[in-house]
Amino acid sequence: MGTDRLVHEVSPAAAVQALFGATTRVVGESPVSGGCINRALRLSLSDGRTLFLKTRDCHGRDALPELFLREAKGLLALAGAKAGPRVPRPLAIATEGAEPF
16 A cells, blocks of 8 residues: 555544544553654554544754654565555545644
């Protein structure tokens, strides 16, 4: 799957509904530690799924609007490698707006 199918210019909640159906909602979120540049959250969905969400406040002068798109391309390339490592599968990317994800 290419990254062209992943890009959404919507909120994380709207992306969840687009991916999993209109009745699926984010019912909880909790912070995930380990990073120092981006904000990371564990999202609990109404259908029982759990997702990892990484966001970045793009109002700062160091904001990189295509950061997550490039990261997704790298993850997809690693996932396609023969005998490659296990990597997370990107589900959605937002490159526009106040808080890309």
